[in-house]
Amino acid sequence: MSTIFIAGQRWISNPEPDLGLGIILEAENRRVVIAFPAAEEERTYAAAAAPLSRVLFQVGDNIDVPNQGPLTVTEQQEHNGCIVYFAEDENGDVHPVPEQILSANIKLSNAKERLLAGQVEHHRRFALRAATLEQQNTSQAASTRGLLGPRVQLLPHQMYIAAEVASRPTPRVLLADEVGLGKTIEAGLIIHQLLLLERAKRVLIVVPDSLVHQWLVEMLRRFNLKFSIFNEARCQLIDKYEDDPSSIFFDEEASKEQEENPFEDAQLVICPLSWISSHERRQQQLCDAGWDMLVVDEAHHLHWHEDGDASPEYKLVERLSAEIASVLLLTATPENAGIDGHFARLRLLDPVRYPDLAAFLEEQSHYEEISELIQGLSDSPDTSLSDVDFCQRLETLLGKAQFSALQKNPSPEQLDKTIRDLLDRFGTGRMLFRNTRASVGGFPERILHEHPLTVPSGYEQACTTATIEETLHPEQLLGAAWLKADPRVSWVEKFLLQNPDDKVLLIAADSSAARDLELHLRLRRGIASAVFHEELSLIERDRAAAYFADSEDGAQLLICSEIGSEGRNFQFAQHLILFDLPLNPDLLEQRIGRLDRIGQLGDVNLHVPYYAGSAQEKLLSWYRDAVNIFKQPCTVGNALMLEFGDDLHSALTKGDNNPINDVIALAADKAIELQENLRKGRNRLLELNSCQPQRAAELISALETEQRSDTLAEYVEMLAEQFGLEHEDHSDNAVILRPGDHMITEAFPHLPDDGITGTFDRDRALSREDMAYFSWEHPLVSGAMDLVMSSDFGSASICTISVKALKPGTLLLESFFSPTLQAPAWLQLQGYLPAQSFRLVTDQQNRNLSNAVAHSKLNQLAQGVKKTLMPVLLREVRTSITAMIPHIETLAEDTTKAWVKTATENYKTDRDNERERLQSLMSRNPHVAPQELEAFDRETTLGMTALQSLQLNMSALRLAIVSQ
Numbered sequence: 001m002s003t004i005f006i007a008g009q010r011w012i013s014n015p016e017p018d019l020g021l022g023i024i025l026e027a028e029n030r031r032v033v034i035a036f037p038a039a040e041e042e043r044t045y046a047a048a049a050a051p052l053s054r055v056l057f058q059v060g061d062n063i064d065v066p067n068q069g070p071l072t073v074t075e076q077q078e079h080n081g082c083i084v085y086f087a088e089d090e091n092g093d094v095h096p097v098p099e100q101i102l103s104a105n106i107k108l109s110n111a112k113e114r115l116l117a118g119q120v121e122h123h124r125r126f127a128l129r130a131a132t133l134e135q136q137n138t139s140q141a142a143s144t145r146g147l148l149g150p151r152v153q154l155l156p157h158q159m160y161i162a163a164e165v166a167s168r169p170t171p172r173v174l175l176a177d178e179v180g181l182g183k184t185i186e187a188g189l190i191i192h193q194l195l196l197l198e199r200a201k202r203v204l205i206v207v208p209d210s211l212v213h214q215w216l217v218e219m220l221r222r223f224n225l226k227f228s229i230f231n232e233a234r235c236q237l238i239d240k241y242e243d244d245p246s247s248i249f250f251d252e253e254a255s256k257e258q259e260e261n262p263f264e265d266a267q268l269v270i271c272p273l274s275w276i277s278s279h280e281r282r283q284q285q286l287c288d289a290g291w292d293m294l295v296v297d298e299a300h301h302l303h304w305h306e307d308g309d310a311s312p313e314y315k316l317v318e319r320l321s322a323e324i325a326s327v328l329l330l331t332a333t334p335e336n337a338g339i340d341g342h343f344a345r346l347r348l349l350d351p352v353r354y355p356d357l358a359a360f361l362e363e364q365s366h367y368e369e370i371s372e373l374i375q376g377l378s379d380s381p382d383t384s385l386s387d388v389d390f391c392q393r394l395e396t397l398l399g400k401a402q403f404s405a406l407q408k409n410p411s412p413e414q415l416d417k418t419i420r421d422l423l424d425r426f427g428t429g430r431m432l433f434r435n436t437r438a439s440v441g442g443f444p445e446r447i448l449h450e451h452p453l454t455v456p457s458g459y460e461q462a463c464t465t466a467t468i469e470e471t472l473h474p475e476q477l478l479g480a481a482w483l484k485a486d487p488r489v490s491w492v493e494k495f496l497l498q499n500p501d502d503k504v505l506l507i508a509a510d511s512s513a514a515r516d517l518e519l520h521l522r523l524r525r526g527i528a529s530a531v532f533h534e535e536l537s538l539i540e541r542d543r544a545a546a547y548f549a550d551s552e553d554g555a556q557l558l559i560c561s562e563i564g565s566e567g568r569n570f571q572f573a574q575h576l577i578l579f580d581l582p583l584n585p586d587l588l589e590q591r592i593g594r595l596d597r598i599g600q601l602g603d604v605n606l607h608v609p610y611y612a613g614s615a616q617e618k619l620l621s622w623y624r625d626a627v628n629i630f631k632q633p634c635t636v637g638n639a640l641m642l643e644f645g646d647d648l649h650s651a652l653t654k655g656d657n658n659p660i661n662d663v664i665a666l667a668a669d670k671a672i673e674l675q676e677n678l679r680k681g682r683n684r685l686l687e688l689n690s691c692q693p694q695r696a697a698e699l700i701s702a703l704e705t706e707q708r709s710d711t712l713a714e715y716v717e718m719l720a721e722q723f724g725l726e727h728e729d730h731s732d733n734a735v736i737l738r739p740g741d742h743m744i745t746e747a748f749p750h751l752p753d754d755g756i757t758g759t760f761d762r763d764r765a766l767s768r769e770d771m772a773y774f775s776w777e778h779p780l781v782s783g784a785m786d787l788v789m790s791s792d793f794g795s796a797s798i799c800t801i802s803v804k805a806l807k808p809g810t811l812l813l814e815s816f817f818s819p820t821l822q823a824p825a826w827l828q829l830q831g832y833l834p835a836q837s838f839r840l841v842t843d844q845q846n847r848n849l850s851n852a853v854a855h856s857k858l859n860q861l862a863q864g865v866k867k868t869l870m871p872v873l874l875r876e877v878r879t880s881i882t883a884m885i886p887h888i889e890t891l892a893e894d895t896t897k898a899w900v901k902t903a904t905e906n907y908k909t910d911r912d913n914e915r916e917r918l919q920s921l922m923s924r925n926p927h928v929a930p931q932e933l934e935a936f937d938r939e940t941t942l943g944m945t946a947l948q949s950l951q952l953n954m955s956a957l958r959l960a961i962v963s964q
């Protein structure tokens with residue numbers, strides 16, 4: 001098939017002009033591959049729909065060739081579809097320049113050319129383009145970018161974490177808030193920010209099977225992010241299409257040379273953990289597919305032991321996290337399988353900071369001291385810094401240079417930096433975030449209901465030869481007819497019949513007990529129930545959860561196995577039956593967390609049916625009186641188990657109560673002591689890292705201000721008017737948009753054929769999920785902004801204005817400039833520019849009137865010029881504007897130089913700080929190779945060079961002619 005693309009031609013991407021001048025690498029099989037050397041990116045498109053524009057220079061145009069001075073085109077010749085320019089240098093020598101050798105950094109000046117060519121548009125279109133540019137600036141300057149659009153309540157601890165984590169160049173963190181405090185939402189906020197800031201394009205989420213759909217749905221309904229679930233069936237389907245010569249995906253060359261990678265088929269992917277960690281070939285493909293960000297939920301399933309033993313899940317994540325720059329691990333119970341597992345997960349995130357377990361354990365014993373130093377610096381810096389002992393301790397940790405810098409200048413910034421350094425290098429680290437119910441506040445009560453039951457015959461006898469696990473799970477001892485014999489079953493039946501209007505969640509350790517019990521209650525007792533365990537397929541599990549969630553015709557009871565229910569949202573229920581109690585306190589916390597989570601509106605009733613006088617009762621007393629888990633989340637349960645676990649196990653099997661009472665008494669005292677230590681040490685450090693209330697309040701206030709503004713509603717109305725959409729008021733703060741009969745584009749982004757109803761009000765959007773939540777970050781709005789900016793829409797305009805203060809015939813040139821960085825995205829330099837564009841206004845005397853003549857004023861005064869008059873008008877003013885344009889460009893270059901200066905200074909400061917940290921960690925960790933520092937320095941040089949070669953692009957140009 002013939003194609004318009006030929007290898008070697010130079011094209012530019014319409015949606016991504018920042019990529020610079022691209023060069024066609026391949027144009028075969030209906031697809032085109034183009035490289036963008038300036039951005040180190042490559043794109044493959046279907047040739048028929050490639051969003052590319054051919055770049056051809058005309059005689060008189062300036063062109064750039066690396067390592068040569070400025071050249072001006074004098075002639076162009078075509079050879080086999082590619083152009084050879086003949087261009088003159090400053091000495092008048094003419095050089096042949098094949099287009100292939102043109103510099104990849106390109107200057108675009110479409111607006112100017114369009115204006116001079118008379119290709120101008122109505123001033124309302126120019127106003128829409130200008131409004132888009134201004135909004136892009138506002139968004140870039142906002143510290144809240146990426147936090148505005150998600151349909152979530154503005155909760156301080158989440159907003160803080162999301163903003164803090166996303167502000168890091170490559171976030172690698174452990175989100176370990178207590179159960180149900182919104183780690184999924186935090187991860188979603190971080191993903192959303194990085195995608196919006198274009199710091200991530202490909203995101204991989206790996207989750208336990210039971211959470212696959214929950215994540216899919218949360219990402220879509222709260223963040224407008226469409227993830228794709230990948231499993232074996234999907235991969236096979238893709239393999240099949242790509243191997244099928246009749247398929248549109250078939251690529252003969254590729255199929256001969258190498259196997260296609262199915263994971264390259266989507267940018268946002270969710271994978272079930274059990275599938276991918278047990279499938280070697282898919283794992284390899286997953287690792288090869290290249291990702292910018294990895295998210296792993298319920299990360300406590302990644303087991304690792306100091307002796308080198310690691311679970312397949314751990315090994316998979318270890319492989320992935322070595323390749324992927326940004327990594328989020330999520331767990332509510334980081335120490336679930338012991339401190340070594342916790343250490344191992346931190347090691348995955350930052351092997352330089354966490355080189356070995358022994359050092360980590362040793363470090364923990366100093367948390368209290370670090371916390372004291374931090375407290376001294378934050379509460380009374382002057383007194384602390386005049387205390388000799390305090391200073392000595394600080395100097396030992398920080399080193400001479402940093403300490404004396406602080407002592408000389410204890411400014412708030414320097415103090416803040418020191419506190420962060422202490423937290424990071426010697427405290428709980430900057431990658432661990434853990435908010436607690438106590439710090440977040442506003443949670444309901446946990447109420448324990450104990451239900452003692454008579455021990456059934458045969459149980460005690462069976463216990464004499466049983467393990468402790470069997471003793472705690474009588475269904476394993478009572479034989480095949482356990483459902484009949486077990487008094488817990490009849491108690492559950494009675495409870496459900498007495499509380500017919502309440503939703504009840506029942507959790508049992510074992511999936512077969514859960515299955516038997518549910519079948520019995522549903523079939524024999526007619527109870528509307530569902531079951532949820534790990535042996536069900538994903539669809540069956542989701543169906544069961546949906547049936548339970550249905551408030552009208554749904555199940556009264558959902559029976560879950562331990563692992564099956566982890567991470568799920570059942571906060572609409574207020575009764576949890578703990579059919580048995582696990583020995584691991586974290587498992588119990590996970591169970592309670594199904595109900596005790598954000599969104600729970602009532603008290604959480606915890607029901608424990610147990611055999612009176614049995615090991616079950618003893619374990620209940622342990623949790624109630626020593627661990628205190630039925631009142632509040634347990635923070636010391638693991639530590640108590642470590643110290644008293646053996647005694648507890650032996651006391652559980654004893655007939656009399658003395659041993660258990662003794663263990664409980666000792667453990668209860670110990671719990672108080674441990675909690676006090678944690679309060680002073682680890683928890684205080686975690687609190688400091690996990691939420692700074694003032695910063696969180698500032699973020700929320702900024703978000704609320706942005707939300708209250710009417711600008712978005714006005715912008716949406718302008719969009720509708722200019723693109724030909726139907727726009728109808730729905731109700732207060734809500735509108736309906738529909739495709740109109742006179743639309744100027746075939747498809748408007750994210751506008752369904754039957755229209756969309758959206759509200760600008762967050763609270764309304766939270767309660768009305770049938771409405772879209774329109775913010776500047778909604779895909780319809782951001783897609784429309786891209787539509788405007790990726791084309792010439794409204795880029796050149798001529799209008800007349802009538803102003804008494806100005807002489808008729810005065811010409812005002814209003815221009816918006818967008819300096820563009822042509823650098824690889826991974827360098828993350830965009831944030832160093834003060835804005836995405838700036839505006840200048842000049843007149844024939846080349847006076848800078850940018851401040852004197854406001855854009856909004858020009859919009860108010862602007863009158864359109866009849867098309868028929870345009871050629872005459874242009875002829876009259878052409879000489880003047882041809883002289884004015886270079887001047888306004890010189891002014892723009894001056895502004896750009898100032899930007900470059902500030903940006904390079906700020907970039908250097910940040911890099912120096914980061915380098916200092918790396919050096920400090922290297923001095924304590926012999927495993928870090930010096931090459932790391934060299935690589936870091938190379939990257940800094942690259943960043944500095946890219947900032948220094950900022951390119952100026954004129955995005956919009958309007959000529960206003962003062963009339964009579």
Ligand SMILES: Nc1ncnc2c1ncn2[C@@H]1O[C@H](COP(=O)(O)OP(=O)(O)OP(=O)(O)O)[C@@H](O)[C@H]1O
Binds near residue numbers: 153154158180594598
């Ligand atoms: N900011 C928010 N706005 C609205 N709903 C929220 C917000 N944060 C959390 N939720 C809701 O609260 C529940 C708990 O949140 P989430 O699932 O993110 O918690 P989690 O910490 O990941 O839980 P777990 O520890 O069980 O894995 C979910 O139903 C979630 O949708």
